[in-house]
Amino acid sequence: MKPVKVGLLGLGTVGTGVVRIVEGHQEDLSSQVGSPIVIEKIAVKNTEKDRSVTVESSKLTDDPWDVIRDPEIDVIVEVMGGIEQTKSYILEALDRGKHIVTANKDLMALHGAEIMAKAQEKQCDVFYEASVAGGIPIIRTLIEGFSSDRIMKIMGIVNGTTNFILTKMSQEGASYEDVLAEAQQLGYAEADPTSDVEGLDAARKMAILGTLGFRTNVELKDVSVKGISQVSKEDILYAKRLGYEMKLLGIADREDEQVSISVQPTMVRTSHPIAAVNGVYNAVYVYGEAVGETMFYGPGAGEMPTATSVVADLVAVIKNLKLGVNGLKAIVPYKAKKLKSDEQIMFKNFILLQVDDKAGVLAKITQVLAEFDVSLESVVQQPNDQNPDAEIIIVTHNASKASIDKVLNHFESLDVIRRIKSVYRVEG
Amino acid sequence: MKPVKVGLLGLGTVGTGVVRIVEGHQEDLSSQVGSPIVIEKIAVKNTEKDRSVTVESSKLTDDPWDVIRDPEIDVIVEVMGGIEQTKSYILEALDRGKHIVTANKDLMALHGAEIMAKAQEKQCDVFYEASVAGGIPIIRTLIEGFSSDRIMKIMGIVNGTTNFILTKMSQEGASYEDVLAEAQQLGYAEADPTSDVEGLDAARKMAILGTLGFRTNVELKDVSVKGISQVSKEDILYAKRLGYEMKLLGIADREDEQVSISVQPTMVRTSHPIAAVNGVYNAVYVYGEAVGETMFYGPGAGEMPTATSVVADLVAVIKNLKLGVNGLKAIVPYKAKKLKSDEQIMFKNFILLQVDDKAGVLAKITQVLAEFDVSLESVVQQPNDQNPDAEIIIVTHNASKASIDKVLNHFESLDVIRRIKSVYRVEG
Structure with missing residues (x-):
């Protein structure tokens, strides 16, 4: 022939x-x-x-x-x-x-x-x-495998470089800088690692997955992005202590027809299947209204x-x-795009504060949270080994991004808070 | 329209x-x-x-x-x-x-x-x-997603009932009988659970996956089957102690054009992604020559x-x-079927023996293994708490099914061995 x-x-x-x-x-x-x-x-x-x-x-x-x-x-x-x-x-x-x-x-x-x-x-x-x-047939899966379903959430570890770095930091207690240098030596990270470590590469992939999953035209500018370069050894330690793994997650979710797409370092409950995806491997977790929880795992590059x-x-x-049927099965997004506002974007938060070690601090802080309607899953105050201040570790229930931004803004001006050390999205 | x-x-x-x-x-x-x-x-x-x-x-x-x-x-x-x-x-x-x-x-x-x-x-x-x-688009993945690759191995947890039972036994130290009764109450197991627990349901699914993965007509009679009804609490305890989880795995593998397909309770190294698949969830692990390791996870029924x-x-x-293109993309197996002989089917084995607690026993046993060319990854002899006999736990390197059958046959007639308590395939 x-x-x-x-x-x-x-x-x-x-x-x-x-x-x-x-x-x-x-x-x-x-x-x-x-x-x-x-x-x-x-x-x-x-x-x-x-x-x-x-x-x-x-x-x-x-x-x-x-x-x-x-x-x-x-x-x-x-x-x-x-x-x-x-x-x-x-x-x-x-x-x-x-x-x-x-x-x-x-x-x-x-x-x-x-x-x-x-x-x-x-x-x-x-x-x-x-x-x-890379090797995971996730695009086919979204287009064909789940053509019958309504995809509600996609969470992806879609950048192998950052997953390698976070895995090493978690497993070996190493610093970001040291592991990045190692990744560069191994050829897993480029000389200029910006696109990977600042989440830009992942954001591009999430724009594609969001478009296919939600059948609406998600553009790169619709994806809010935060990379991993500020993730410290200490953050990962706290995550592990609370039962989480730190992962750079792309998250696309929707409620009714409103969607949000983001990439950020995220604390993922260890019992969640995506928490166990290590090294340069990629995985995409898809939650469909009818099918429920699924996950697709494999090599992301190479x-x-x-x-x-x-x-x-x-x-x-x-x-x-x-x-003779080329071009006839193309999936062209047919839904008008409706992005969630900051009031509609809901998730759990981990907040680590460095505070004065004196009475009444916790009360002031929880008062701010209550004022903006942020309820708490847990809050722990503990002395810090390194200095005379104390630390407060907060895990919130689902709260809107808008509320959390207001809380953090308020925290900045609260005299008992020395420093907002870390803030992470929490999943699972 | x-x-x-x-x-x-x-x-x-x-x-x-x-x-x-x-x-x-x-x-x-x-x-x-x-x-x-x-x-x-x-x-x-x-x-x-x-x-x-x-x-x-x-x-x-x-x-x-x-x-x-x-x-x-x-x-x-x-x-x-x-x-x-x-x-x-x-x-x-x-x-x-x-x-x-x-x-x-x-x-x-x-x-x-x-x-x-x-x-x-x-x-x-x-x-x-x-x-x-059920909800995992694995057939599409094998036909289309990996159309370019040469699938070398498929391992599947493709029966939710047995995975529920083994997960419960592992997590709660419960007995097979107790968990089966619970599964029946919950509607996860049928009144007559034979088809699930004896591996027949899984075997049917593996015949389908083998046919698609290897593009040869795998029939049900080509699948060797062993169920989980003989798996004891003790077996699972041993598995965990050695760093394995017990799973009912369907395994289809090939070398060149020769294939073997089986279903059996298998000890899977905990670091393998399929070892973490729990409860009624299903997962199919696919190893392709080019793509490497992938896994597809989701609900198996419902x-x-x-x-x-x-x-x-x-x-x-x-x-x-x-x-107007129905029926034109059908995948009809185009390769002649070549099944591996027992000499060609290679895997690692776990063997648990109850033996006389006296000198020279281990020597006799290792001699039999050497005679049939079965090399050892580890062998441990330990006293048994319950009775005066000792136990010997053997993990072999890859050995042919034929050799292992000969070894076990020989063990039956060895006077120092009281009983062959368990034999399991080991993966990962």
Whole structure:
């Protein structure tokens, strides 16, 4: 049968994995799709570079437009990264009727709506399973597995770097700085780790999951983001003592049709299944109105896991191609977006205060909480070993973000409070 | 738009959930498929029975053939259970060009090949996501999510009843008999619990997962089965002491093209993600050559979780119907089946022996193990509190099933061994 010709943009880590799987599993793949799959052309930065995978040099080009404009190519696999320039390649490819498989979370989080609209116009497929949680088929699960359900909450550990760091800090009592340095040495963190540790990478993935889960167009600017660079050894110690693990959680939840999406270090009750997800692994917990609690666990990055998702998408595109139904199953968000206000965003909080060690302090503090209608699950006052002050550890019941902000604001001006040491969302 | 008409066979627990979801989520569902979904006719045993969901009495019939033969009906949702009679309904429905969604693991495990062949002949869809692990979309994941990969191992906690029993025994030190009685009271176990506790239910699900994972036609008779009725409090105590949890695991693994599928109580290292799956929850761990370790967790049964999977399948069938591509994506196993011989089935073993408490016993026992090439990870001899004998606890390295059978056979005739108390597979 006539082979399906694929153009590859990028031959870095993931691209190399894609070549390996397409070649190594060719027999299994062609049994499924009914014809051979050929990687016809590959755009790379440097055509002369030594590579860990063998490709005919005649297939390499340093101009992505050579790939986009090749009329023989049916499907473009984009694993080069980048945003604006890459978007122009993708849009042009769609204009030419080519289908797209991409692993590019930045592109999809920022320009997903525009790209999907173009795809729909051109009746082309755009699949992006690998853009979130690497090897975990979570996008398929949200689109197809739970098509019948009403997703109420998604909680994701969707960044392996930060989960590696927090796991090490928790298991070894190490400091953030030390573990970050180790992660950089191991290649788990980049030289400039900002995008990972400040939660930006996770926020992009949560925008994608929120869009699919709630069928409304969640944009990056809708995601409130806080990273892990301020998480201290002490915070993690407190978390463990209270029965929690510290995780950088992306949380998308909704009530009726109102949604909120955030990324923040979160204390997760150890009995919650996501609390046990350690190291560079990712997991996405999905709560559906009908199905209840589910969780999907696997490698969040890496050459072969990510390539697994890319090639699974490629198989899906080619099956659609054979049936002539590309672009006809696209999920375009059909619900108007309604973001929760700060009054509607409810969660439990952990608050650690450094206070004067004298009588009446606790009374003043609990009075502030009561004033703003924040009720308490527990409050403990204890002396601090290091200094003459005392510490107060508060865990609230569900309270609105607005109330907590007011409480913290008030605390700033309360004379008995020396310092608000930490504030964390609590889940589970 | 013209509504899609669905016929329902059965209005028990799952059928009721299907009605609830189709009615309650009608707007979301019709937005996705492009037309209303109407449950047109429902076959029940007793049309007069009071039900927890409201259905027009004119839709009820006590004759399934009324549903099968209704020319208006496009899709049959089979949630009545049963095997031979139900098969005849399904085959007749396919003959009439109707698509099938079923939650019936027994039917699919025993007659899946015949049903899929008929479906292919008639270009009809047969979807059965709900037949394994209730609300977890594991069948989709194996067919689509990992279409690119080579699945090497599937380990499943796919029976909620037995996982509830083993979890309770582990957490509360209770006996099998006591927890089984409690499970029966709670409705988690049936009056005749044989199918669950003897592993037969799990075996059927593993035949389905093995077929999909390895793309070869695994039949029920290919699954070696052992249930949990012989698991003692003491066994679980030993497991915990050595760092394991006892789980009824379905294990399907392959090496090259040779596969083995089994269900048995298994000691799972506590650090393995599946060891933490407790209560009536299910989980399926999948190891793919490229993707590595993944796990999918969720409710294994119950009205709404199972109905979620059934209606997700219904959505998929209707999308295909709109595109005119039903039956064209069916996965028909294309690999010849090669089962591993007992010499090729390798795993670690836990063996608990009751022996004479005298010198030289351990030497005799280790000699037998050496003779059959079984190497040891650990061996401990300890006095038994209850009687004058001693106990020997052996954990082997990977050894073939054939060798272990020979060892146990030899042990039977060894005069220093009073009794082989327990033998378990060890994983993780």
